Structure formats: C-alpha cells, structure tokens
Amino acid sequence: MFESVRIAVEPLLDQGERLLEGAAVSLVPGVPQPPHELRAPRRPSEPARKLGGPIGFLARAAAVVNPLTAAAEGVEDRVTGALNGSLLHGEGLSGSWQSAAGRLVIRLYDDSGTASGLLALTDRRLLMVVDQAPIWQLFASKHVVQWSAARTELVEFRRNAKGTRQRGRVDLVFRDGSWVGITAANPANADLLVAAFSG
Numbered sequence: 001m002f003e004s005v006r007i008a009v010e011p012l013l014d015q016g017e018r019l020l021e022g023a024a025v026s027l028v029p030g031v032p033q034p035p036h037e038l039r040a041p042r043r044p045s046e047p048a049r050k051l052g053g054p055i056g057f058l059a060r061a062a063a064v065v066n067p068l069t070a071a072a073e074g075v076e077d078r079v080t081g082a083l084n085g086s087l088l089h090g091e092g093l094s095g096s097w098q099s100a101a102g103r104l105v106i107r108l109y110d111d112s113g114t115a116s117g118l119l120a121l122t123d124r125r126l127l128m129v130v131d132q133a134p135i136w137q138l139f140a141s142k143h144v145v146q147w148s149a150a151r152t153e154l155v156e157f158r159r160n161a162k163g164t165r166q167r168g169r170v171d172l173v174f175r176d177g178s179w180v181g182i183t184a185a186n187p188a189n190a191d192l193l194v195a196a197f198s199g
Helices: 003-012 046-065 067-089 100-109 187-198
Strands: 019-027 116-122 125-131 143-150 154-159 169-174 179-184
Touching: 003 019, 003 116, 003 125, 003 143, 019 187, 100 125, 100 143, 100 169, 100 179, 116 187, 154 187, 169 187, 179 187
Parallel strands: none
Antiparallel strands: 019 116, 019 179, 116 125, 125 143, 154 169, 169 179
C-alpha cells in the first residue's frame, strides 16, 4: 500500500479500526453509468454557482427546445459506452441498480461524478474514499468516505475473472450474488487487496 493511501484513509476510520490494505482503483470499462434519476443531485461548485444564472438558463432552454433528443442521446451514450466496454473487457457489473454492487456504482457517480477513488479494506469494512477538493485547488485534498460496506456483506475478491484482460482487475462479489469489477492502478495492488481480504 502506498503511504499516500494510508495518509488519506486513516483519519476517516472509526476508533480502533485497522487499515489492512488500500489502493487507487476505478470501475472497469464494462460497467454502465447509472441513470441520472438514481443519482443524488450534484452540488454545484463555487464557479458554477456564480455563473449558474446565465449558463443555467441556456442549458434549461436547450432542454426545453429539444427534450427528446437530449433524452435519446443520454440513453445512447450509456448503452454504447457499456457495450463497447463489455465487448473489449468483459462484463463489468452483475446485478440490478438495487443490488449491493449497483448501489456501489451509483454512490461512485454521486457528487464526485467519477468512477474512481481509493478502495480501503479494514478489519471491519470496505470503504471507497474519494477526493472532493475543487479541481482548481491542485494541492488541497478533501477525502471523504463515499461508500462503505461491512466485510460480512462481501463474499469474495475474485481475481482474474474469465473473459477479461485487465491485469489489475478484481471483482467484488457481494452476499446478494451481485458483483462489480474494479481495476487497480498498479496491478500488484490487486493481488495485495485479494490477499488481505482472504487472510
């Protein structure tokens, strides 16, 4: 585990909780983006709030003028993105949006809008930690727990799933039978995560 992961995650742990392993991860390319209606509304940034009046007016006007095209383009983008990703990299998600894996994906797209973060395994929980510092503050960090689940909710960290090629891929398999694929930025960290979960 990199020291930067430890520094980011340890302040977010509960009293007495031990960090076992952590790594920078992202969802595999075959995972579809959740529908917008399932996501929590994104909080606008400070510049967006200041510019929101004129720019927001234009965005709302465009949606009113052609709502069918906007809706169709959104569905088309999600379907083609997931299809292209799954053809090249294998399936990335098994389960509905209400499953444990689906809820993880939805939470990753809430607020941060990205499908990446720090995956941290403790003696009690699995955490996904994201940096919510504004992008213009290059050297600041504001790490928060975006998602967590008790270790008892997870059945397996499955390495080297059939039909996939990502070297750092791990499938997180949940008790309800759903699973989601993640990939570690450094493939060696994927092995360390699996070993920490199994040990």
